[in-house]
Amino acid sequence: MVVSNVFYAPGEQRAAKVGDLFAAIARRYDLLNDLLSFGLHRRWKRRVVELAAVRPGQRALDVCCGTGDIALALARGGPEVTGLDFSQAMLEIARARSQRSEVSDRKPEVHAPVFLQGDAQQLPFPGNSFDAVTIGYGLRNLSSCGTGLREMLRVARPGGRLVVLDFGKPPNALWRAIYFAHLKVSVPLMGWLFGGNADAYAYILESLKHYPAQQGVAETMRELNLSNVRVINLLGGAMAIHYGEKPK
Numbered sequence: 686m687v688v689s690n691v692f693y694a695p696g697e698q699r700a701a702k703v704g705d706l707f708a709a710i711a712r713r714y715d716l717l718n719d720l721l722s723f724g725l726h727r728r729w730k731r732r733v734v735e736l737a738a739v740r741p742g743q744r745a746l747d748v749c750c751g752t753g754d755i756a757l758a759l760a761r762g763g764p765e766v767t768g769l770d771f772s773q774a775m776l777e778i779a780r781a782r783s784q785r786s787e788v789s790d791r792k793p794e795v796h797a798p799v800f801l802q803g804d805a806q807q808l809p810f811p812g813n814s815f816d817a818v819t820i821g822y823g824l825r826n827l828s829s830c831g832t833g834l835r836e837m838l839r840v841a842r843p844g845g846r847l848v849v850l851d852f853g854k855p856p857n858a859l860w861r862a863i864y865f866a867h868l869k870v871s872v873p874l875m876g877w878l879f880g881g882n883a884d885a886y887a888y889i890l891e892s893l894k895h896y897p898a899q900q901g902v903a904e905t906m907r908e909l910n911l912s913n914v915r916v917i918n919l920l921g922g923a924m925a926i927h928y929g930e931k932p933k
């Protein structure tokens with residue numbers, strides 16, 4: 686197995702490379718998520734949905750929705766949900782999953798999410814549109830994390846919640862070294878064995894190195910004047926949830 690960083694490029698090239706990456710792994714994306722996190726990503730996403738706290742009659746946006754995990758979970762609580770992603774391949778899977786869950790889950794109060802193609806750095810919505818805006822494993826992939834957060838804030842309503850889930854950088858040096866070694870070796874190996882693509886999974890560590898993670902994302906949220914900014918470390922900081930509210 687030879688591993689290269691073909692999917693990471695700084696600056697202008699970033700979005701095109703990330704688009705290629707998700708087009709390449711879309712079919713196996715959900716399976717690999719379960720395998721690589723031992724199913725824990727489901728629990729972390731439930732936490733995101735709890736923090737978003739959207740009720741029937743409210744509106745939620747899930748940015749970088751991928752195959753729709755968070756959007757579908759948000760919709761189960763009864764709000765109107767929009768999932769947005771720039772990858773047609775990921776959106777097709779999200780729409781198919783939504784149709785399947787509509788057939789099995791016919792509760793009248795549940796609206797199927799609307800899945801739209803669009804760019805997280807230029808959200809196609811007017812300001813003050815949503816009661817909660819979430820993003821799971823998406824912010825790290827944007828060429829500018831600040832632009833992504835600013836856009837999420839712009840489209841949130843006053844008092845609206847912003848919730849970000851992504852990989853983190855563990856504060857403990859030993860745990861960080863072990864965790865980064867795991868991302869460098871075992872994760873690309875599993876990506877190769879089960880998804881036929883080591884490079885796409887080597888990208889996780891490369892993108893994490895360039896991601897401001899716990900401290901940097903919290904700092905940007907504070908600079909943007911979000912209130913009640915909180916960082917929730919998961920698995921000793923291997924993952925992190927950022928929470929903040931748009932001032933009223």
Ligand SMILES: C[S@@+](CC[C@H](N)C(=O)[O-])C[C@H]1O[C@@H](n2cnc3c(N)ncnc32)[C@H](O)[C@@H]1O
Binds near residue numbers: 704707770823
């Ligand atoms: C790691 S996946 C996360 C999917 C899903 N949120 C989850 O938690 O499973 C990242 C997603 O972000 C999307 N993405 C990356 N950059 C984007 C951008 N600039 N605009 C919209 N979507 C983007 C990718 O297409 C991909 O579906």
